[in-house]
Amino acid sequence: MRLIHPALCVCVVLLAACSKPAEVASPAIPATPVKAEVATTPDPQSYANYDDVRVTDAALTLDVSFERKQLAGTVELALEWLDSNANTLVLDTRDLDIARVEREAVSGWIEAEYDVAARDPKFGSKLTIALPERAKRVRITYNSRPEATGLQWLDPAQTLGKSQPFMFSQSQAIHARSWVPIQDTPAVRFTYSANVTAPEGLRVVMSADNDATATGEGGYSFRMPQAIPSYLLAIAVGELEFRPLGARSGVYAEKGRIEAAANEFTDTEAMIDATEKLFGDYRWGRYDLLVLPPSFPYGGMENPRLTFATPTIIAGDRSLMSLVAHELAHSWSGNLVTNAGWRDFWLNEGFTTYVENRIVEEVYGEEFARMEQVLSQDGLIEEMKAIATPDQRLVVDVVGRDPDETFSGVPYHKGAWLLLTLEQRFGREVFDPFLRGWFDRNAFESVTTEDFLAYLRSDLLAKHPGKFEEAELDAWLNQPGIPATAVKSTSAKLAAVDAARAEFLAGTRTAAKLPGKSWSTQEWLHFLGGLPDATTSDQLAALDSAFDLTGTRNAEIAFAWFKRGIAANYEAIRDPLQAHLVAIGRRKLVVPLYEEMAKSPEGKAEAIRIFRLAAPGYHPLTRTTVATKLGVDP
Ligand code: BES
Ligand code: ZN
Numbered sequence: 001m002r003l004i005h006p007a008l009c010v011c012v013v014l015l016a017a018c019s020k021p022a023e024v025a026s027p028a029i030p031a032t033p034v035k036a037e038v039a040t041t042p043d044p045q046s047y048a049n050y051d052d053v054r055v056t057d058a059a060l061t062l063d064v065s066f067e068r069k070q071l072a073g074t075v076e077l078a079l080e081w082l083d084s085n086a087n088t089l090v091l092d093t094r095d096l097d098i099a100r101v102e103r104e105a106v107s108g109w110i111e112a113e114y115d116v117a118a119r120d121p122k123f124g125s126k127l128t129i130a131l132p133e134r135a136k137r138v139r140i141t142y143n144s145r146p147e148a149t150g151l152q153w154l155d156p157a158q159t160l161g162k163s164q165p166f167m168f169s170q171s172q173a174i175h176a177r178s179w180v181p182i183q184d185t186p187a188v189r190f191t192y193s194a195n196v197t198a199p200e201g202l203r204v205v206m207s208a209d210n211d212a213t214a215t216g217e218g219g220y221s222f223r224m225p226q227a228i229p230s231y232l233l234a235i236a237v238g239e240l241e242f243r244p245l246g247a248r249s250g251v252y253a254e255k256g257r258i259e260a261a262a263n264e265f266t267d268t269e270a271m272i273d274a275t276e277k278l279f280g281d282y283r284w285g286r287y288d289l290l291v292l293p294p295s296f297p298y299g300g301m302e303n304p305r306l307t308f309a310t311p312t313i314i315a316g317d318r319s320l321m322s323l324v325a326h327e328l329a330h331s332w333s334g335n336l337v338t339n340a341g342w343r344d345f346w347l348n349e350g351f352t353t354y355v356e357n358r359i360v361e362e363v364y365g366e367e368f369a370r371m372e373q374v375l376s377q378d379g380l381i382e383e384m385k386a387i388a389t390p391d392q393r394l395v396v397d398v399v400g401r402d403p404d405e406t407f408s409g410v411p412y413h414k415g416a417w418l419l420l421t422l423e424q425r426f427g428r429e430v431f432d433p434f435l436r437g438w439f440d441r442n443a444f445e446s447v448t449t450e451d452f453l454a455y456l457r458s459d460l461l462a463k464h465p466g467k468f469e470e471a472e473l474d475a476w477l478n479q480p481g482i483p484a485t486a487v488k489s490t491s492a493k494l495a496a497v498d499a500a501r502a503e504f505l506a507g508t509r510t511a512a513k514l515p516g517k518s519w520s521t522q523e524w525l526h527f528l529g530g531l532p533d534a535t536t537s538d539q540l541a542a543l544d545s546a547f548d549l550t551g552t553r554n555a556e557i558a559f560a561w562f563k564r565g566i567a568a569n570y571e572a573i574r575d576p577l578q579a580h581l582v583a584i585g586r587r588k589l590v591v592p593l594y595e596e597m598a599k600s601p602e603g604k605a606e607a608i609r610i611f612r613l614a615a616p617g618y619h620p621l622t623r624t625t626v627a628t629k630l631g632v633d634p
Helices: 006-018 036-040 255-264 268-279 322-329 342-364 366-384 410-426 428-441 449-461 470-478 492-506 521-529 537-547 555-567 571-583 587-597 601-617 620-630
Strands: 053-065 070-081 088-093 096-105 108-111 114-116 125-130 137-144 151-154 166-169 190-197 203-206 220-228 235-238 241-244 249-253 287-291 306-309 337-339 445-447
Touching: 096 114, 096 125, 190 203, 190 235, 203 220, 241 255, 249 255, 249 268, 255 287, 268 287, 268 322, 268 342, 268 428, 306 322, 322 342, 337 342, 342 366, 342 410, 342 449, 366 410, 366 492, 366 521, 410 428, 410 470, 428 449, 449 470, 492 521, 521 555, 537 555, 537 571, 555 571, 555 587, 571 587, 571 601, 587 601, 587 620, 601 620
Parallel strands: 053 190, 249 287, 287 306, 337 445
Antiparallel strands: 053 070, 070 137, 088 125, 096 108, 096 137, 114 125, 151 166, 166 235, 190 220, 203 235, 241 249
8 A cells, every 4th residue: 555646646746846855055034024924934854744734633552662662553643734725744754664544534544545755864754645635634553663763772771770671752853753753843733642552560651741640551641732843742661750849840760760869859849930930830730850861862851741851960969950940941932932943943942041040040049040151151152163153153054954963052052142131131120021921922832033033123122222233133143153242141159260270270279279179060060161171181180189070970070071081181081981981871971072082093993992882872863973973883
């Protein structure tokens, strides 16, 4: 039944010609107001014909097989036809085996003709389904493959408990298509439900209404009644325990980690309350966290109702809670008001980085928030040195590119810096209601940069003329680098660290005399980040004997320390560095270390040796990224 009707072939060819990936470069955002109809601009990362027909609900019935490393079952998609002449549904898939496609007719379910196009290495395979009667529902029977880019299948040895396997998804940006045939674009939102069966003893959780008391007998069922984009589809299966944190928050983790996790995340409920006070109701019911094994490739992922998090934020002192603030903030910026395409990613991440900082200010105080602003801005300036100028613009040209490859700190930190600039220019009494209005007006919608500019001009700039000019806006959005008018944040604590570092480097203060014992994680990160390239291995050894940095159990500090250590050829880090790279798969904490090693020929050989040891435990994304950087096979 794989062959398609001849008439449909023509249409498929036409679709192929007029659909993505397109070759046109996306233009800079014009300085003059643009109409909001740009919101329907086709997403260049998706094959879906979502201007013709839209998925409004997905009902999944899946079985989880660890033996086959596959999800298998059906998805039933509810359709809303927008174009009354259309008669095909085009979906995104990647490495899926499609067994059967059915469409709903008056007589019941009947076979539908379909075609799976050749696999594009970046975007996967277009699935074209002929629906001559514009069916209201289609049902696809399929299974994922072990190499699905959006899933990681872990052996028991890769978990803390060592007795049960584990599986988790990471759909953002365009990996949902590797485990569900779907319109894989953030321009389309749909509700979903799922019935999932898994081997006994394992709990299934999803980005939906998890029930901590469910036993799993007869499978786990879920419902996500709020419409979400595909990149927020999420599932995890493992031996999980649950601990409540507050009235509407809690944490899932492996047994051996649940106590530490619950202790680390105690401020979660206070963070939800703080964000509501600032930007309006939390509209998703519960907010739970799931702590994954250390191979999780990100720090956190804002899956609705269930943030996925790396265990590397469990530092023991709650010092890395801004990651929870960040993922929670996405419940407003991103999950509620969603970037319509990946070029508008800064609307998700820049807004979230800004809101994150407001949350930590409420919960941990102004000085803490300022320290994080300084780290964010310094990090951006440093990172930009290595970023091609077009990618230093807020609106990234993603046409023809895999969003994983365009990922950088620019949308996060430059975006947040723009919002902070607006806040300072207009004052919180004006800016806060403006930002809250953005979330309220666009709740459960997908938005473009043009939508934001229209709102900014009408509801902020025009009402307070002379405070922020078009030229400045253009510099933030369309020009590389940081605008000349940008004001750098300052922090008294970090200024003191600067002074201490300068004395240490000048030799007027010994390592032992530094006040490092009382420094917070942020002060240490600032101290280490500010050490010059010329720092010697003797200087590092002195710091190490005073503060045992090589033995730190804080993964962020370890990362910053190893980076310096590699550059200075500091021998003592050798084994702990290898242990870090083998144990942790979070991209941000491993990729720059391999890059630093690869700067010398001997270092590169060492990097490849360690990569070979570590790769089997890495997530496909981390494995591919490191392999690309080292120029070896994944
Ligand atoms: N949504 C992102 C993670 C992401 C981005 C996944 C793009 C796939 C594609 C998440 O909210 C995030 O930004 N995580 C950061 C944490 C943070 C505190 C900046 C991370 O993982 O490091
Ligand atoms: Zn984020």
